[in-house]
Structures are given as structure tokens and as C-alpha cells.
Amino acid sequence: MTAAAKRGNRGPMRLEHAVEALGKTALHEALGLDAPAVVRRSQDEKHGDYQLNGVLPLAKKLGKNPRELAALVAEKLQNPSIFSKVEVAGPGFINLKLTDSWLAEQLALLANDANDGIEQVAPDTIVVDFSGPNIAKQMHVGHLRSTILGDALVKILRAQGHKVLGDNHLGDWGTQFGLLIVGMRTFGDAEAMKKDPIVELERVYKLASEAKKDEVFANEARAELAKLQAGDPDNKKLWEQFVAVTRESLDVVYADLGVTFDYWLGESAYNDALPGVVATVKAAGIAREDNGALCVFFKELEDAPKDLAANEQPFIVQKSDGAFNYATTDIATVFHRSTVFQADRSIYVVDNRQSLHFKQLFEVAKRLGDRQKLTHVGFGSVLGPDGKPLKTRDASGKVITLKNLLDEATETAKKRLVEEELDLPADELDAVAKAVGIGAVKYADLRQNRLSDYTFDWDKMIAFRGNAGPYLQYAFARTQSIFRKAEVAPAEALKAPFVLAEPSERALALALLAYPDAVAGAAEHLEPHRICDHLYGLARAVASFYEECPVLKSEGATRASRLALVATAGKQLEAGLKLLGITPIARM
């Protein structure tokens, strides 16, 4: 039984699914076969609300005239309580217009649904691995994508009913610590370390990275790393200090962003498991030694995926000096998620540049018997206005740390709020400014397809105009403003029957009813920007509705219905913003 069937007629449905199902039934009745109805929203409203495209490929297959076939199907679709118009058009499309009363009925289900209409699925345990910053570095704009995307994905999957574990897989182990230890001894400034430890760590790390070109320095670093990994107490103490200092600076940014994790299992958490991983890989017979390192060569394996086999690049599980690397750690992490977390799926929200590594990792994990569904959610790089990878300083020499960006966005929002001279209580000003500023930064990142590179434009990001975070917050605030004046609680208003008379009321209803499909699409493709698109469309529908339909000045059933529309829109904007990790504000 499907989730929708289980729910019976008590909960709302995904509208597109519902129409698809009606279409499928009609195809079956008319032609005696099962085929997808291929239902899509109409691009142009003069073609109706939805169109059924499935007849055309069938006509080809059956060798029949598509328009005649479409006419047969259209006949079976006749149902005056659901469709006000069923029309064969063009080469064999069937245009469908839904009745106002059926829309109103569906809308009432949606408005009063506990999950805002989001389809509840059979729950999986899903680990979302995101953010994963490195020790000794401040977060910069490049870290935003993984953090924001991952956080949104956690929330979206949770909203579907999954058990989701957010895991921050910190880069807290490995070669860089040898460098840091020697670097601190050579270049460290105790005063600076007290004053602004993360900045000092970063400075020292940069110097050490330069200095490692010198063989003596590099050897020293390797020796200190070996000591650390062997459990040397002095080095362990230093390592702990580096991690703690970094963690402090990270916590400030995560607090600003409102991002939390269920686990902080960095690379160091898997140290003890690494020898076992190597043993397992050896036992599976998929690796061999090459130049002293233990490597998996995919072109030597049976049935290896073509792109992996075509690549010379081996997957190195143990280095020639016997040490382990990130491949080893990542395999251990996969095992941990399977055995300890009982995860059905793991999702890695990591830069596209690591896509080969993840393909290799997933293939190896499969060959080692892991049964999780492993997915790499990649994303493009952050580019500067010149189209090149973003510098850590902008043209004016300003350091683009994430903290600086968030602070400036908040400042700009605050300035704007003061200028507007709204009736905002003074004690709310800072919180609202923060919600607006940070919401703008998050939305600017989330609204784009994650795969494309991202052109970072500081000014645009804090312009707060058009398709931007503050516009959505503004749309929500306006809905709440109406209820303050109406002196009715939105939850009460929702209970009124919907009357869809004006075109903008109908358009708003259609926009609202598309939410469950948008969330399902975002979850299926792991693309939060689908929710951004939906919410922006909804906010526009609400704005147009305000122009055409006075709410408070209307009367009787019309007023009650309009209040219900505003309440439903407000509820959905609020829920949708929360899925994106953006704070809805009742007053701005």
C-alpha cells in the first residue's frame, strides 16, 4: 500500500500525482493498457491547468492517429466534479482545467494537514555528511555551500519522515598536523595565540605550507606527525589545542547560521578502525601493491564502471610509508554508518572536485559488501566577479571570511530596517536584522542549481531585491500583518471554506497546491533550489492576489475565504523557509 493510500482521503495529495493517477486510469479504460499519463503543469494558462502528454508516444507505438486516441482518452476523463474542461489540442495533447470546487476541496485538505501536505514516506535512516571544515582554517565563503545545502537537505528529508543524522566530518587528522606542530614551534607567536588563536593558527599554517618545500622542515613535520599518531602526549596536547581553538571559531559561525549537527565525527574518530579497513580491502582481493602503496586499480577489476576503468587514477588505501589517508578513513566511515548507525543511505555534500574520489569510494564500499545507498551531492565552485575562483580577499583588500559576510549582511539589513521606520520594537531590531541578512545570504546560494558554479557578488547578495530571501520573508510578514489587523488567529481562519472566484485567488490556490510536489522533487533530486523556485512563485502569487483582492475590506464568505488563503500561504511560506534554514519573521 502506498503512503497516499494509507492516508486514505483524510490528507492532501500531491496534485500532480493525483492528476497523473486519473490520467493513467483513463488510459487504461480507453486503451486497455498501462502507460504513464505524463501529466505536466501547463505553461500557458489558456491551455488549462495541467496537460496530459502520454497519448502521443502511445499513438506511435500502436500505429494509430494520436488525436483520435486522445479523444478516446478524453472521453474517459470526463468528470465534471474534477475537470471543468477536457480538451484535445495540438497534435494530441489533452488539456485539463480543474474545477474551482475541486481545487477548493484539495486546498482545504492541504491547509489543515499536519505536514503541510508533504508526502510522508517509508522512513529510512539517512546520514547527511556536510560542512566538514578543516582544522586551523576559518570558514570562508566557499564553505557556505556544503553547510547550507546539507542543512536544508537534512530538514527536507526529515520533513518527509526520514530519520536523518547530520554529521560534521571534520578534517581533524592527517598530514597538516605535522606541519602545524613544527610551524608553531618555528613561527608561532604566543601573544597572538592568546589574542586571536584562529587567525594565528591560520597564519602559521600558511607559513608552514610554504616552508615544507624545504626538505629538512618537511622531514621534521613527518616525524612530528608520526609521533602524534603514535600517541606522543605533548603532540596530542597540541593537537587538542588546535582542534579546540578551531572549534570555537566554527561554533560562532554555526550559531549565526543556525546550523546544528547530530554528530561531529571527524576523521580522527576513525583512527582505530584503519588497520582493519586495510585488512578487509586486502582480504577482498581488490587491491595490490604499487610503488609501495596499497592501491585499487579499477581497470583491473571485473565489471568496473566505465569511467572508473578508463581513469588511470588508483584509489590509494595505504601509503607507501604505511600511513593511512582519507580513502582509508572514508571507508571506515562508511562501515561505521552501516554498522553503528544502521544507515540505509549516506549523502555526501561535498564539492564537485571530489567526484572521482567518491565514485571510487562508493565502488570500493560496494565491493566490500556495504549495502548503503551512497550518494555524492556535488556542487560547483564559488567564483569571483571575474569568473575565477574566489580570492580570500576582495578587490578592496577585505578578507572574505564567512563571518565577515554574515556580519555585513546583518549590518546592511539593520540599516535598511531603520530607514524604513517601521513599527518594529527596538528589542526585535537586531534579531530581525540578523534573520534578514543571513536569510539573504543563504537564499542567494540555495536558489541556484547546486551543480553550476556560483558567481559570488557581495553587493547583489545584500541588495535584498527581487528573487531574494528577504522577499520571501517579506511575503510572510505581510500575511502576519493582516492577521494582526484582522484580530483573528491564522489557525482559526484556516477552517473557513475556500471560495475561488477571482483569477488571482485561483492562481494562488494552484500555487499553494504545488508545494507537496516541489518538496518531493527537492527530496528526490536532492535539490533545495526546487523549493526556492516554488516559494518565490508562491510569494508572487500572494503579492498579485493582494493587488486584486482586498482581504480585510471584503465581507462575509469572501472575507473568510480570503483570510483562509492568506493563512494557508503564510503557513506554507513559514514552513518552506524553515526547510531552507531561513528564519521566517512575523514583522519586518
Added chain:
RNA sequence: GCCUGCGUAGCUCAGUGGAUAGAGCAGCGCUUUCCUAAAGCGUUGGUCGCAGGUUCGACUCCUGCCGCGGGCGCCA
């Protein structure tokens, strides 16, 4: 060289094999005695990189080419 991603309006970007390819910004014009103008309405703007192919139908799928980026041995 091999692998991989991208190329859509002046700029930044959407676009499930379907009808006349859409937004925002920028430009031009209009709307505030009216529930928040961070808004609304209108308008200008396109060889969907190029060439083939598959298809009733291609921005979408396939092949080749051009252009830009990323990855390519012990960093992560």
C-alpha cells in the same frame, strides 16, 4: 592525452522529450488618500556555443567539433 562538468537575454540564473524558451537585475514607462512600495503592472531584450543524428516533436537524448572550468599517485 584520459576522465568529468558547464555553455540559455547586456549581467546573474531557471527550464521533467511537448505547444509561442522563462525569472531576477540592469533599461524604459506607470502605480502609494488602499491589509507593509524589500512591492505591483506594463515594456524592451534570444542563432538556447556550432554541426550532424534519433524522434510525430529536441534547450532537453546521442555523436563530433569549438570555448571555459575541474580532476588526473600516496593532500583532502
